[in-house]
Amino acid sequence: MAGSDRGSYASGFVDLDSEVTVDRLPVKGAFPAWLTGSLLRTGPAKFDVGRMTVNHWFDGLAMLHRFSFTGGGVSYANRFLHSDSYCEAVIKGALARGEFATDPCRTLFQRVAAVFSPQLTDNCNVNVDMLGGEPVALTETTLPMRFDAETLEALGHYGISPQVGGAISIAHPHHDAHRACRFSYVVDFGRRSRYRLFAIPDDGGEQRVVAEMEVDKPAYMHSFAMTERYLVLTEFPLVVDPLRLMLAAHPFIKNYRWTPDRGLRFHVFDKDGGGLIASAESAPAFGFHHVNAYEDGDDVRIDLVAYADSSVIDQLYLAHLRAGDTVNATGRLTRYTLRPDRSAQVQVAPLATAMIELPRIDYDRCAGRNYRYVWGTGRRPGAAFLDSIVRIDVTDGSTLTWWEEGCYPGEPVFVSAPGADTEGTGVLLSVVLDARRGTSFLLVLDAQTLAGVARAECPHHIPFSFHGSYFPELSGTRGK
Numbered sequence: 341m342a343g344s345d346r347g348s349y350a351s352g353f354v355d356l357d358s359e360v361t362v363d364r365l366p367v368k369g370a371f372p373a374w375l376t377g378s379l380l381r382t383g384p385a386k387f388d389v390g391r392m393t394v395n396h397w398f399d400g401l402a403m404l405h406r407f408s409f410t411g412g413g414v415s416y417a418n419r420f421l422h423s424d425s426y427c428e429a430v431i432k433g434a435l436a437r438g439e440f441a442t443d444p445c446r447t448l449f450q451r452v453a454a455v456f457s458p459q460l461t462d463n464c465n466v467n468v469d470m471l472g473g474e475p476v477a478l479t480e481t482t483l484p485m486r487f488d489a490e491t492l493e494a495l496g497h498y499g500i501s502p503q504v505g506g507a508i509s510i511a512h513p514h515h516d517a518h519r520a521c522r523f524s525y526v527v528d529f530g531r532r533s534r535y536r537l538f539a540i541p542d543d544g545g546e547q548r549v550v551a552e553m554e555v556d557k558p559a560y561m562h563s564f565a566m567t568e569r570y571l572v573l574t575e576f577p578l579v580v581d582p583l584r585l586m587l588a589a590h591p592f593i594k595n596y597r598w599t600p601d602r603g604l605r606f607h608v609f610d611k612d613g614g615g616l617i618a619s620a621e622s623a624p625a626f627g628f629h630h631v632n633a634y635e636d637g638d639d640v641r642i643d644l645v646a647y648a649d650s651s652v653i654d655q656l657y658l659a660h661l662r663a664g665d666t667v668n669a670t671g672r673l674t675r676y677t678l679r680p681d682r683s684a685q686v687q688v689a690p691l692a693t694a695m696i697e698l699p700r701i702d703y704d705r706c707a708g709r710n711y712r713y714v715w716g717t718g719r720r721p722g723a724a725f726l727d728s729i730v731r732i733d734v735t736d737g738s739t740l741t742w743w744e745e746g747c748y749p750g751e752p753v754f755v756s757a758p759g760a761d762t763e764g765t766g767v768l769l770s771v772v773l774d775a776r777r778g779t780s781f782l783l784v785l786d787a788q789t790l791a792g793v794a795r796a797e798c799p800h801h802i803p804f805s806f807h808g809s810y811f812p813e814l815s816g817t818r819g820k
């Protein structure tokens with residue numbers, strides 16, 4: 341843990357090099373007997389790559405983590421994701437492809453070559469999900485990486501169809517259980533750039549373009565919203581001139597400009613081929629994560645974690661994090677209500693005063709529908725980094741908080757108890773860094789009360805990761 345003070349969150353940004361498989365982790369408390377699946381997560385784990393150090397939290401080389409539960413026992417495995425980006429970096433002894441805020445292209449020749457033969461990164465360190473029935477790791481390009489959920493072995497890219505095309509995409513597709521597909525979108529950069537929404541059937545069938553929209557300056561959008569009938573793109577006013585991006589004079593995100601005069605723009609698309617239904621504008625704001633959205637009569641309500649501006653990105657540069665600087669950009673759960681037939685008006689209302697990030701909901705029950713609970717990581721007053729887990733009741737803004745001295749929890753993944761007939765009945769799974777001990781543990785909380793249920797101790801620290809998914813069973817998800 342050299343290079344960081346014991347007790348500081350900064351120890352979550354120290355590289356993890358060891359790859360292990362542990363059949364039984366030491367456990368405290370009792371894991372629910374019904375918890376028999378696996379939590380699969382991805383996140384950056386290597387920031388010092390050969391002779392260079394990446395610039396930003398989002399740039400580290402991806403590692404997969406698997407926690408599997410059986411009969412109260414917990415097994416654990418971790419493995420670097422052997423993407424092309426990873427393998428090239430190992431050979432080169434330095435980052436080989438451009439990441440979010442690090443561009444390894446040093447020479448003019450390399451820059452020009454990259455324009456004609458773009459090498460998108462497949463360093464999938466943002467999220468784990470299923471596409472076409474296969475587990476995949478995702479980043480913000482059109483190169484999701486399939487992997488074996490048992491061994492964590494990389495199995496090659498999940499093919500995005502040529503009709504969908506594009507280069508930049510998102511790591512937060514939405515699952516529509518009724519239509520048996522996942523929705524996502526790409527940004528297709530060119531003389532005429534486009535947002536293109538598409539669907540991937542759960543059975544791996546033919547991908548379908550749902551709608552597209554021309555755009556002169558595409559926005560940086562990390563996620564989008566889904567209701568029962570609509571897909572909603574929220575254009576934060578952090579936008580890029582596509583020409584600037586193609587000339588690649590700067591790392592990816594450095595080409596984007598905060599342009600508050602544009603306001604915050606919502607574009608509502610019909611899921612079933614009806615195209616763009618409405619656009620609406622509100623006061624400028626920035627965000628990474630939509631929480632949920634739903635139709636309420638003629639209104640569309642869109643809940644997201646909103647920031648005043650995009651400075652949160654700047655606060656997450658690695659030098660700040662490794663120094664233990666205070667990250668005080670504050671995201672708040674905010675509701676935007678618009679009415680597609682009167683598209684000009686958007687009502688904005690904060691839903692709670694608590695700071696929240698990495699939000700999760702009772703997704704299988706509530707995605708696209710009216711709902712009550714949001715769980716996420718929080719930051720208590722005076723804390724330097726995300727140091728707690730919060731549950732917000734969106735009906736009245738009331739908030740519960742879990743925290744423990746010297747501990748820094750990651751995204752709390754909600755798992756519904758079998759047969760649960762009410763929203764939010766189940767547990768939360770969160771990987772927590774215990775900075776005092778320099779190791780991490782998997783924490784189980786009661787999702788309704790945030791009372792501690794159990795924990796399993798990992799043999800090492802796990803660098804702060806972003807997202808993951810709970811898979812009820814791994815059978816049928818092995819590599820094909």
Ligand SMILES: [Fe+2]
Pocket residue numbers: 466512562628629806807
């Ligand atoms: Fe995210």
